Amino acid sequence: xxxxxxxxxxxxxxxxxxxxxxxxxxxxxxxxxxxxxxxxxxxxxxxxxxxxxxxxxxxxxxxxxxxxxxxxxxxxxxxxxxxxxxxxxxxxxxxxxxxxxxxxxxxxxxxxxxxxxxxxxxxxxxxxxxxxxxxxxxxxxxxxxxxxxxxxxxxxxxxxxxxxxxxxxxxxxxxxxxxxxxxxxxxxxxxxxxxxxxxxxxxxxxxxxxxxxxxxxxxxxxxxxxxxxxxxxxxxxxxxxxxxxxxxxxxxxxxxxxxxxxxxxxxxxxxxxxxxxxxxxxxxxxxxxxxxxxxxxxxxxxxxxxxxxxxxxxxxxxxxxxxxxxxxxxxxxxxxxxxxxxxxxxxxxxxxxxxxxxxxxxxxxxxxxxxxxxxxxxxxxxxxxxxxxxxxxxxxxxxxxxxxxxxxxxxxxxxxxxxxxxxxxxxxxx
Numbered sequence: 001x002x003x004x005x006x007x008x009x010x011x012x013x014x015x016x017x018x019x020x021x022x023x024x025x026x027x028x029x030x031x032x033x034x035x036x037x038x039x040x041x042x043x044x045x046x047x048x049x050x051x052x053x054x055x056x057x058x059x060x061x062x063x064x065x066x067x068x069x070x071x072x073x074x075x076x077x078x079x080x081x082x083x084x085x086x087x088x089x090x091x092x093x094x095x096x097x098x099x100x101x102x103x104x105x106x107x108x109x110x111x112x113x114x115x116x117x118x119x120x121x122x123x124x125x126x127x128x129x130x131x132x133x134x135x136x137x138x139x140x141x142x143x144x145x146x147x148x149x150x151x152x153x154x155x156x157x158x159x160x161x162x163x164x165x166x167x168x169x170x171x172x173x174x175x176x177x178x179x180x181x182x183x184x185x186x187x188x189x190x191x192x193x194x195x196x197x198x199x200x201x202x203x204x205x206x207x208x209x210x211x212x213x214x215x216x217x218x219x220x221x222x223x224x225x226x227x228x229x230x231x232x233x234x235x236x237x238x239x240x241x242x243x244x245x246x247x248x249x250x251x252x253x254x255x256x257x258x259x260x261x262x263x264x265x266x267x268x269x270x271x272x273x274x275x276x277x278x279x280x281x282x283x284x285x286x287x288x289x290x291x292x293x294x295x296x297x298x299x300x301x302x303x304x305x306x307x308x309x310x311x312x313x314x315x316x317x318x319x320x321x322x323x324x325x326x327x328x329x330x331x332x333x334x335x336x337x338x339x340x341x342x343x344x345x346x347x348x349x350x351x352x353x354x355x356x357x358x359x360x361x362x363x364x365x366x367x368x369x370x371x372x373x374x375x376x377x378x379x380x381x382x383x384x385x386x387x388x389x390x391x392x393x394x395x396x397x398x399x400x401x402x403x404x405x406x407x408x409x410x411x412x413x414x415x416x417x418x419x420x421x422x423x424x425x426x427x428x429x430x
Contacts, residue, residue, distance in 0.1 A: 035353055035360070035405075039367065042400035049396060053389060063385040070379030071370035072110025101252045111252045111259045113366075113373040115329065116343075118266040119144075120365035122321035123347030125273050126185075126314040128356040130199070132277060133310035134290035135192065139185060139203025140318045141344025142210040145337075146184045147177030147319030149214050151326040152333045153224070155241040166244030173245055174323045181319020182312040184210065189311030193304025199311070207344075214338040226332075237334035247328040254329075262324035269317060274358040276313075286310050318344060346372075349398055352405040371397060 043064070050060045068074060075097060084095035101108035123140045130137035154176040155169065164172065184206055191197035217224040219236045226239045252258025277283035288296040289306045297303045321343075326333065346368055353367070354360030373379055375394040377387035385393075 035355065035364075038353065038401060038404040041404050042397050045400055046393060046397045049393065050385070054385065059384070066381050066384040067371070067374035067390075069106075070109055070374035070376065072106050072108070072113050072373065073370060075104070075106035075110045078104070078106055099251065101256075101258075108252070108256075109373060109379055112257065112376075112379075113369050114259050114263055115257060116372055117365050117369040118262050118328075119321045119325055119343055120346060120350050120369050121266040121362060122269055122317045122324070123344050124350030124354060124361040124365050125269060126181075126316075126318035126321075126344075127347050127351035128354065128361055129273065129277075129286075129317065130185075130310055130314040131351060131356045132290050133286045133306060134293065135189075135199045135307065135310055135314075137185065137188075137203060137311065137314050138200050138348070139188060139206050139315070139344075140347045141342065142203070142207035143181040143184050143315040143318035144322040144344045145210045145214055145341070146180040146315075147322030148326045148330070148333055148337075149210070149217070149322075150180035150319070151177040151323035152238050152241060155245040155327065156239045159242060169242075169245045170247060170327060173241075173327055174320065177323025177326070178316045178319045181315035181317070181322065183315070185315025185318070186308055186312040189308035192311070193307035211338055214333070215335060218333055218338065219335050235334045235336050237332045240332045241327065245327060246331060247324065249328070257329040260324070260328035262328045265320070265324060269320070270358045270362050273317075273361075282309065318347070346398065349402045349405075353401055368398065 047060055047064070050063050051057065054060055054063060078098065079096050080098065082095050082098045082100075083092040084099055085092050097107075098104040099107055101111055123144055126140045126143060127137050151173045154173040158164065158169065158172065185203070188197075188199045188202040188206060191202050192199050216222055218238050219225065222236065224238055225236050246254065247260040247262055249258035249260045254260075275283075277287060285296070285301045285306050286309070288299070288301055289303050289310075293303045296306075330337065350361055350364045350368055354362070354364035371394050375390040377390065380387060380390050
């Protein structure tokens with residue numbers, strides 16, 4: 001056999017796959033099993049923390065049950081006989097679930113979960129799209145804030161220049177947020193493609209630039225801090241956007257953060273992401289550069305150009321998230337959101353767990369949105385678990401998910417070992 005191999009031409013000799021190729025093969029073989037095991041392991045280890053806190057296995061189970069109830073996902077189990085209004089008419093039809101968020105706590109919690117899901121999907125796509133081009137976009141937080149700041153500036157300042165109809169003002173404000181996110185991320189893409197500056201470093205620096213520029217604009221004495229009567233003593237913030245610039249809320253009360261039509265924009269963004277990557281020339285080039293930039297360059301693909309485009313598109317998703325949140329339920333930009341928000345960083349975990357696929361990002365965003373809502377002090381019963389520790393529990397679970405995603409090759413190898421063991425056991429039994 002060895003002599004036969006020696007006689008083969010060099011180009012026909014069997015070549016062992018590289019470590020990266022083996023890892024990709026394992027990822028494909030793992031399918032949905034590895035991400036599910038990742039989540040299960042994260043919750044199991046977090047359960048130990050809960051057990052140490054509560055001191056009882058029963059109380060640990062009650063805590064997880066309380067978190068699930070707080071997510072609002074139990075709304076689907078409360079089936080009954082209700083009515084729902086038909087859009088654009090006064091008619092009402094039968095519906096199996098209670099959509100009244102006043103009489104149904106589950107409905108109110110689900111609204112908040114889906115509202116957060118909308119933003120997490122978009123910031124997750126911002127990280128995932130860059131990943132597909134071989135770039136690690138740490139700047140989702142800055143791009144999200146840039147989109148939010150740009151949207152509030154357009155929505156509050158543009159009416160002083162020209163009186164636009166409400167729909168047009170919303171569209172222009174959203175477009176401003178998308179362009180701001182794209183421009184910020186595009187800077188990192190240009191630096192990567194021209195001088196080779198690593199995108200992790202540049203996006204982190206850009207995050208802080210946006211945070212401190214926003215703090216200057218809206219903090220006490222800032223040029224854009226509101227001077228409205230009654231604002232003294234409150235958290236420093238921008239002027240509220242006009243009512244006509246607010247995105248339509250189709251479920252719940254706008255005053256209590258109802259679910260707006262940005263939810264459908266997030267669904268459409270998942271479709272756009274999938275089609276762009278898998279059905280367009282741009283998507284092919286982005287994926288080619290992500291697999292091997294040198295081979296892509298040899299094939300005539302502009303690597304620097306695709307670095308810029310990938311980062312700009314990624315920033316567009318994150319900027320869209322910031323604009324939708326601003327126009328949909330925040331209605332103003334305040335200093336607390338600018339300095340303490342972490343939604344862009346959670347988007348990194350969403351993309352990692354979702355394996356940079358449209359369906360995966362959607363499901364991962366639902367998990368993290370539900371976790372954030374379920375551990376919120378207003379959702380989790382304080383008699384079940386201390387509310388001051390609940391948010392820390394959510395961070396622990398998020399961190400463990402990222403840890404196990406980073407080490408998922410171990411999980412994939414374990415799955416392969418179990419698959420090989422089954423035929424061996426069957427052969428031994430026979």
